Structures are given as structure tokens and as C-alpha cells.
Amino acid sequence: MIFVLVIAAIFALLGAVHWYLWRRLVRDTTAPRSVARRTGTTFAVVLPLLILGAFVAPRAGAPFPLQQAIAWPGYLWLALVLYLTLALLVGEVVRAVWLRVPARGPSAGPDAEERAAAPAAVASLAAGAPPATGGAPTAAETPLAEVSPSPSPAPSRRLFVARSVAVGATAAAAATVGYGTYSVLSGPRVKRITVPLAKLPRAAHGYRIAVVSDIHLGPTLGRAHTERVVAAVNRTAPDLIAIVGDLVDGTVADLGPAAEPLRRLEARHGSFFVTGNHEYFSGVQEWVDHVRELGVHPLRNARVELPGFDLAGVNDISGENHADGPDYARALGDRDPSRASVLLAHQPVMIHEAVRHGVDLQLSGHTHGGQLWPGNLIAAAANPTVAGLDRYGDTQLYVTRGAGAWGPPVRVGAPPDVTIVQLAARDA
Template sequence: MAIVFVVVGLLVLALLAALHRYLWLRLVRDTTDAGSVPRGLGTVLFVVAPLLTLATFVGARAGLPIGAVRAIAWPGYLWAVLFLYLLLAVLIGEVLRPLLLRATRRGSDSDAAPAAGGENSAARAGGEGAVATAGGPTVGAAEPTATDLTRRRLIAQALAGAGVAAAVATVGFGTYGVLRGPRVLEVDVPLAKLPPEAAGFRLAVVSDTHIGPVLAAGFTRTVVDTVNATNPDAIVVVGDLVDGDVDDLRPDVAPFADLRAPHGVFFVTGNHEYISGAQQWVDYLPRLGMRVLLNERVALPGFDLAGVNDLAGEDEGNGPDLDKALAGRDPARPVVLLAHQPAFVDEARAHGVDLQISGHTHGGQVFPGNLLARLANPTLFGLERYDDTQLYVTRGAGAWGPPVRTAAPSDVTVLTLVRP
């Protein structure tokens, strides 16, 4: 198995190296002169940037100090997503290139036609001189080739410039969207068994903040202020709160202690808690005022709130146990389930859960990742019904890896429980 992992890893690295060389050819070599400063700078970028990306992924798992990881994480992660959009832009350029070459060549030929006609007339009128003139095109045959090369260079520069501008603008706007903080969404959820006195109960849903090498204390404060401003009755945090160890991230998660709701703040683990070491966070988060629901439930006004461990916990023998979480409950009361991954909805439906709240998908986070995420999850984002069970999936408040979102804005959702 280890050999297979190494072979696959080497193949992936080889593919990435080939794609970077392809981008260098199109964006640097085809648009600059050999030995020029722009070519030198472009070459350095296409060597150093991917090495930073590789160092970011390796360093975070190799136990480097959090300060060292953060120093390389920003440029490394941003290059990863910029590389994706540069590649998409260049591939679009490959489709446009022959069309532009054909269009500009046709225009050039049209401009040259009258001059060519004049030369032929003079040759016909010149008798013996026509033989000398007839040889003229053979002697000057290099000129159209030089013109064609110039035309190709200009088109290559235009396509490269447009592609780089589009990619940088997309990544820049996507980064701003993350750092600005999540927007608040308001969603009404009808529950058939909800008693009249519980109608209007407001649950603030927070997920996928991914506090770690990139998003730190300042971002945490933004999320906390956003959530508190909604004045919820209770706050539910449905996993992937962190990426890292308690010792490294203690100052960065400290603002979560300021979350305020009259009926409390509740947390369930996500897959990234298990990557980071779930038990340390299960032990630590109560100090920040969060009640961790480990396959258990609590009674809230008019309904039960249950929480299960993430599916990733199964590898440690500590996975979700909905039977345990719902044991002994009154079936006349509606139950709201916190489960990080939407895929758990089949289990929830089998147990008669009224509403499951999940995160995990990020709404795809970065296009075209949403296409893949949609295939892997029953619901990518929003409220959907599965028989008598409803599933709400938030796109999450933060971002994993690159602090960039495209076509999948971050959110904090306030679910208002209402009677049908």
C-alpha cells in the first residue's frame, strides 16, 4: 500500500510539473524575448510558486511551527487556486487562438490585395521587365513569415494578458469575499410536530470556519460578531471549526468564547477535527462555552437537539451513533440533528429525524469544485426534503486551504423553526 501511495504521489507531481511547464510556455516563453527581464521573472515565478504550494501542504503535516506554516501558507495556497484559473484561461485561449489568427490573417491579406494587383499590372505592361519582377516574390518570401510571427506574438500576448487579468481578478475577488466575513442568510423551516410555543425559535448555524494556518483570530472575531448580531436563541456549530492543534490555535479560537445565545452554544465534530486530533478539541471547547454533543441530545423549548460524531470518527472507533443519541426520546417531540456531513441524511431519515443540519460541502468553494462536490453529496447547499426528513446544508463561514471562494459565498444561516 505504501508503494502504491508513493507511485500515485509521484504521478501527481509529474502531472503538475507538466501543467506548470505548459503554462510557462504559453504565458512566459510565447510572450517575452529570450534573456529579457520579464522572461526571467516569469520563470522564477513558475518555479518558486509551486514549490511554496508543495511546502504548504507538506509543512502543515510535518509538524512545522505554526508561524513557519503561516509564512508560506498564504502565497502557497493562493498560487494553488491561481494556477487553476490560469490553466482554465489558457485552455480557453487555445480555442480562441486559431480563430484570431485566421481573422487577422484574412484582414492582412485584404489590405495587401490592391498592392499585389498593382504590381502584377506593372509586370504585364513591362514586357521583359516582367521576368525580373516575377522573381520578386521569391526573393521577398521571408517578409510574410516575419509578419506572421509578429502576429502570433501579439495574439499570444493579448490572450496571456487577458487570461492573467481574469485569473487574478477572480482570485482577488474570491479572497475578499472570504476575508470580508460570512453573509447572514435567513431561512424558515417548517416542522410538523413543532408546538405553538416553540414557533419562531432561531438557530444560528456556523460551520467550516477552518481556523488554522490561514484564517486566524481576526477572522474568528468577524464570525463571532456576525453570529451575535443575529440575536439567535441558540447557536449550533456543525464541525470543521479548526485545522490544527489546541496549543497552536488557542489565541485564534479564543474569540469563540464570546458567542452568546440564551439557550447555549452546541458543537459536533467534523472530519477536520479528526485530522487535527478530535479528543483535544472535545476536551478544550467547553472552556470556550461550547457544549460538545457526542452522540447525545439535549432538550430545548419544544424540540430535541441531537448531535452525532462525524463519519470520520469511524476510523478511530468513535463514529456516529444515532441510536444512542435518540435513545429514550419522546417521539411526539420534533428532533433536530447536527451531523457534519450531508451524507448522513439516509441514517437520519431511517430514524425519523425531522431536520438535519450539516456543513462540509462549502458549496464547492472554488469553481469547478462545486461540480465535484455535488456528485459527492446529496445536497450541496440549501434546504431539501428527503421523505419526512428535511436537510439543511450551509456553505460554511470560512474556507479550507486557499482563502478563496468563487460562486460559493460563505454564510452564517439563521434557521427559524415554524409551524407548517
């Protein structure tokens, strides 16, 4: 019942937003029954259906090429809807101020006087009044046939303001989404951060972990995106690679070729993987087996001992709905507490269990840094840390913004990243 109510609320919101966009971009800027009005109205009906299709097609098991064909226009339009709406809301203020400013009338002068006198003169002639005498001829002395007709009226001021706001909002939204799409398709940035660990021995000082999260291979981001991520990671020559969940949005059958470049990841101590919530939507066991075939080691509530510290990984908390949730006792319970520990856990909210189990550093993703501003405000309400390094008691938490994008292949205010976390010994 709750799921049905949520879906109904989403449909209602989508409908209300598109009605508002139609009103400001189509109804207020076009003539009734015009071709432009009919075309705009058609788009106002079809485009939200593309958004719904982009969400529904994967869940309905549609052929993958069809998913791709619908996803690109549907998700890009979704991003445009967000920024068109925000821009038009700003435009409401502009519109209100602009329409309250008194209109500037025709400038004063002889021409203005003649324009003002012409209607009165014509009326006088029609009534049989004698023409004015003396001075320069006036419009009243000109035969009616010679009085030039007045020009066609210009568009109303209200129409001019509506069109100006619509054009400005559309340009701003298109530029924002265009830049955000370029940000994703140009590949993740490499970010570097140093994290001191009190228990880390001097021999492990400077150890570098490449943290990769939220690649989100799917209908919009495929093999080329994986190649960009792998190239960015390998350029840094890390000691270890940690993929902290949400690798895929789809099945191995559809996305196996897209994940293939992961086979080329290079690190001195190998690559490790923990599940994110999206793996549980995509066939988790198949993906765990597949990444193992690609040379990436899954850490499913497990731990490995590395020179200088323990590396542990736990399943995502959404696995609890599949009898496959995180098991901290299994991953951390019997370790030597005198050794430094690094935990891979997809969601930042898992930090509280990490603190209880004496973890020194947790590496997470999941938030995308908000992905689309002002989504960071929503992410902050649901996560203890949205991006960057924080401390909770004796445990530090680092959250990467992720290397890909979910839904719209667009990022605004939260560029994708691969983070090199360099561990530092306190006494080095």
C-alpha cells in the same frame, strides 16, 4: 500503496498544469535566453514548490509562523493556477480563431505603391538598369544612399496573439481570485431560511438556530476571522448556535488564541458543537475540551431536550478511523418519537442514517458549496446536497456553505454564510 499512487497522481497533475502555464505564459510570449524568459521559468519552478510546502508544512510539524508564511502565497497561487488554467483554455479557442482570420495587409494607395516599388527599384539600380522617365520621381531615381532603410519589423502576429491571450487570462484570473479573497476576508453573509416541522409545537414556532460550519481556523484564517464570524452571529440574536464541524486546521497550541473569540457567542439556549473531519486531523480530544472551556457545549453522540424539540449531535464519520465514529442509537435511540428532532451532523451523507432514525431536520456543512467554481460539480458527485434545503423521505436536510475556507482563503461562486434556520410549526 493507494495513498502513494494518489500522491504521485497529484504531483503529476501539478507538474503538467505548470508546464502548460509556463508554455503559454512564458515560452510563447518571451524571446529565448531573455531575462523575461529566465525569470518566468524560475517562477514556474518555485511556485509549485510553495503549493507543496503549504500542504506539507502543517503535517510535518513546521513552526506555525513558517506555516503562515508559506500558506498565504502557496494557497493563493493554487487558486490562481485554477483560474489561469481555465482562462487559458478559453484562450485556446480565441487563439485558434484569431490566427485563422486573414491578416489585413497595408492599405492600397500611392504610398503603398511606392513601398512596393522601392525594393524593385533598388534591385534595378544595382543591376545598372536605366531609371524610369516621366512622371514623378520614383524611388528608383533616388541614389542608393538616400533610400531610407525599412523600419524594424513589428512582433509577429503569432507573438501578438500569444501575448494578448496571456495578458487577458492573467487579468481575468487575478480579478477572480482577488474578489474571492475579499469575499472570505470580509466575513460571512447572513442567510435566513424557514423550515416547517410537523411535530414542532406552536410554543416553539419561530425558534431560530444560527448554523455555523467550516470556519477552518488555520495558517491563513486566524483570530480576526473568528471575530468576524462571532460578530455576524451575535447580530442576529439567535435562540441557539450550532457549530457543525471543521472549526480548525491545526493544534490547540497554535490556534487556541484564534478560537478565543468563540467565548463571546451569545444565544438564549447556548452554543453547541459537533466534530467535523478536520478535527480528527488536529487533535480531536484537545479541541473538544477546549471548546467546552470556551463555553461551547460539545454534543458527542448525545442529545439535549430543549423547549419544543430535541437537539442531537453525532460525531463525524471520519471518527470511525479513530474509534470515535457516530453513534445514532446513543444520540437518538431512547428519545420520545412524538417530539420534533434536530440533528447536528457535519457531513450531508449522514442524512441516510438520520432518515432511518426518524430525524425531522439534519443540519450539516462540509461541502463549502464547492468553494471554488467549478468545485461545486465535484462536491455534487460526493454529497447528496451541496448547499441549501432538501427533503429525504420525512427528513429535511439543510447544508450551509460554511463561514470560512479550506486551503486557498478564496471563494468563487459560493460565498461564505452563517444561516439562521427559523423553525415553523405547521399549525401556527
